[in-house]
Amino acid sequence: MDTINQLFTAFSSAWQQADVLFLVGFGLFFLAVWFLPSLLALAFNRQHLGKIALLNIPAGFSWIAWLALLVWAVTGKLSNRLAAKARLKPVL
Template sequence: METINHFIATFSTAWQQADVLFLVGFGLFFLMVWFLPSLLALAFNRQHFGKIALLNIPAGVSWIAWLAILVWAVTGKLSNKLATKARLNPVL
């Protein structure tokens, strides 16, 4: 119990000494990392941007889901290119 009280006291002291500019900067950085898959999907002009953005909100709680959405945002058109290439060059 003493450890928890010490942690709360330390956190409270650090929160009171924090600068407003630091808190705003940290908040913006946190949101950019949280929504990184959505930002990458927007930058790469993915056709599933809306779905990625919608799923990005709860996926930030789970690192596994967040990483899966990040991979989806980065490699969204790769499967289409591979499927098109496979159809154009049939194996004889």
């Protein structure tokens, strides 16, 4: 219990000593990481951007859901291309 109190005290004093520029930078970094699946969906998969962005808000609380959204955001167009290839090849 004493170790937890020391850790909390150290964290509290470090947080109080932080300047405004650090806090703004930390906040922007935190939001960028939280919404990374949405940012990647904007770059890779515009078709499902709205769904990914909507699901990104609660998914940030779960690493598994956040990672699933990250995979969905990156592989969206790839899965469409693979499906199109599969439909073009005739089955003999």
